[in-house]
Amino acid sequence: MLLVVGPLLPAVEASTEDGCPAGGERASKEQGRRSRRHHQKHAAEELWVFGDSYADTGNLGNLGRELTHAWYDPYGKTFPRRPAGRFSDGRVLTDFVASALGMRTPVAYKARRRASRETLARGMNFAVGGAGVLDTGNFQRNISAQIDLFQAMHRTQQRGCGKRTALVVVSGNDYAYAADKDNGTMQAAIAYIPTVVRELREQLRRLRDEAGMRRVVVTNLHPMGCTPVFTRPLNYTGCDPLANAGAAQHNAALRSVLAALDPNNRTFLLLDVHTPFAAFLLDDNNGDSDNKKFKSTLRPCCESFRPDGYCGEEDENGTRQYTLCDDPGRYFYWDDVHPTQAAWAAVARTFRAAVKSFLST
Numbered sequence: 252m253l254l255v256v257g258p259l260l261p262a263v264e265a266s267t268e269d270g271c272p273a274g275g276e277r278a279s280k281e282q283g284r285r286s287r288r289h290h291q292k293h294a295a296e297e298l299w300v301f302g303d304s305y306a307d308t309g310n311l312g313n314l315g316r317e318l319t320h321a322w323y324d325p326y327g328k329t330f331p332r333r334p335a336g337r338f339s340d341g342r343v344l345t346d347f348v349a350s351a352l353g354m355r356t357p358v359a360y361k362a363r364r365r366a367s368r369e370t371l372a373r374g375m376n377f378a379v380g381g382a383g384v385l386d387t388g389n390f391q392r393n394i395s396a397q398i399d400l401f402q403a404m405h406r407t408q409q410r411g412c413g414k415r416t417a418l419v420v421v422s423g424n425d426y427a428y429a430a431d432k433d434n435g436t437m438q439a440a441i442a443y444i445p446t447v448v449r450e451l452r453e454q455l456r457r458l459r460d461e462a463g464m465r466r467v468v469v470t471n472l473h474p475m476g477c478t479p480v481f482t483r484p485l486n487y488t489g490c491d492p493l494a495n496a497g498a499a500q501h502n503a504a505l506r507s508v509l510a511a512l513d514p515n516n517r518t519f520l521l522l523d524v525h526t527p528f529a530a531f532l533l534d535d536n537n538g539d540s541d542n543k544k545f546k547s548t549l550r551p552c553c554e555s556f557r558p559d560g561y562c563g564e565e566d567e568n569g570t571r572q573y574t575l576c577d578d579p580g581r582y583f584y585w586d587d588v589h590p591t592q593a594a595w596a597a598v599a600r601t602f603r604a605a606v607k608s609f610l611s612t
Contacts, residue, residue, distance in 0.1 A: 295414065296610075297374040298349055298357050299464070301397045301454075302420030304380035304589060306345045309336030309359040311380040311391070320563045320586070321380065325553060325575055329592050336361075338380055340552065340579040341592030344524075345376055347599035348418050348468065351606040360400065374416075377401060383425040384451045394419065394454050401462055416610060417458045418522075419469040421451065426475070426497060437493045441500060448504040452512065459518050466610055468520045471505055472498040473528040479551045480587040483558060487550040490533065498525065520609045527601040531583055531594070545583045545594070552582035552591060562586035 300306050304321075313322040320326060320338075327334045330341035336359070337343050349356045357374035358366040377397035381389030392400070425447045426440035433439035451469075458464045475481065476494030485491070502525055513519040532548045553562035555573045562585070564572040576582055580593040590598070 295372060296352050296354050297372070297415045298352060298354065298418060299374045299401060299415065299462075300345050300357060300376040300378050300418045300420070301394050301401075301458075302378035302418070302470075303382045303422050303424050304338040304378075305343060305422040305470075306376065306378035306418065306420035307336065307338060307359075307380045308343065308345055308356060308376050308378075310361045310376065310378060311336060312361070316563060316565065317561070319380075320561055323563045325563060329579055338589045339585045339592055339595070342595060343589075343592075344420060344470070344595055344599075345378065345418065347595055347603075348522075348606065351599065351603045352416070352610060375401075375404075378420060381424060383428065384421060384447050384454065385425055387424045387428040388431075389424070389428075394421075394451075395457075398454060398457055398462060405463070414610075415464050416466045416468065417462070417464040419451075419455065419458070419467065421470060421472065423472055423475050423498070426501075437491075437497060441493075441497045444497065444501050444504060448501065448508060451505070452508045455508070455512060455519065459512075465518070466520065467518055468522050468606065468609075469505070469509070470522045471502040471525050473524050474498055474532060477528070477532040477549060478588050479549065479554075479584050482549040483587070487547075490549070520606070522602055522606070524598055524602075527598045531597065544581065544597075546578075546581035547576075548583040550582070551584040551586050552576040552579045553586050555587070 304311075307321075311319050311321060313319050316323045321336050322334050324334060326340065327337060328340045330337075346356045354373055355370075357376050358370050359376045363371065363375060377392070377400055379391045379397070381387060381391040382393055382397070383389075384394050386393055426443060429443040430437055430440040455467060455469060458467050474490060474495045475498045476491030476496075479487070481491040481494055482489065506521065509519045509521055531545060551562070553573055553575050555561050555564055557572070560572055562573055566572055579585060579591045582591050583594040585591040585594075
């Protein structure tokens with residue numbers, strides 16, 4: 252960009268591909284500090300998303316109805332009124348965090364070649380359904396590989412020059428994978444918590460120290476035992492206490508990690524989804540008007556006929572093998588794992604102010 256000082260001819264300032272000023276031996280430290288302050292003041296917000304299906308806005312390829320439900324009816328029923336790769340009837344967590352920043356949802360990595368330069372400048376979503384902190388057996392890029400993609404696109408970094416924010420969404424695929432490998436036992440999943448959190452710590456450090464993120468927002472785990480995959484065996488009358496205990500243990504470990512990485516709370520924000528999820532799912536008598544809007548919290552809107560079936564399943568004749576509620580807005584869960592758009596909207600109202608405040612500092 253051009254910096255004009257008094258009547259002198261404009262001097263051309265070198266910059267990186269994302270508009271951050273490039274360093275140079277001849278540039279003074281004070282000049283560098285002024286340049287960074289100028290770019291921070293005038294740079295547009297950027298949101299870079301890493302994670303799984305709670306954040307994915309279209310990165311999972313269409314591999315057929317059985318493997319990639321989100322590209323088939325009835326997904327996308329509410330928004331955008333057609334299947335578009337979101338694991339819900341409509342918008343997901345990424346959409347609401349972007350809204351809290353006052354910006355549009357960043358483009359999915361899979362759709363980057365069709366996006367304008369202006370759109371690409373606002374960030375990108377690398378999150379993909381089935382991903383974990385570590386490998387989950389779903390053949391999807393884990394969070395480390397997603398960060399690798401980001402770094403490959405931004406080889407020249409200058410920390411702190413822009414309003415670059417990372418959103419990291421972890422919703423439990425690592426623990427589902429660990430349990431499946433051990434015949435579905437939650438004890439194996441709980442034993443895996445230190446390994447997962449240790450790797451998550453390393454990836455959060457990378458985002459701050461290597462990827463140039465000014466702010467990093469990371470979710471804790473929702474009460475996993477209240478997802479319909481756990482409540483269905485209980486006839487949707489209660490939650491699995493062991494799975495919920497595992498989520499609480501993960502969250503405690505994550506809090507310790509963030510306290511060690513960022514004692515002054517300058518870079519990392521713990522996005523607490525556990526508390527609002529629990530308020531809606533576990534306490535039917537808390538008097539909250541939002542809570543009353545959900546007709547069903549433990550039974551999904553889209554329910555497969557069989558316990559091992561899935562939302563959107565059809566038989567060989569194209570006949571539906573699932574039931575679908577009339578109004579997803581009255582249900583907290585859309586399918587056996589993912590919330591409805593209405594649920595995400597209700598949860599987002601509880602953290603919107605905190606996100607805006609943290610990222611404005």
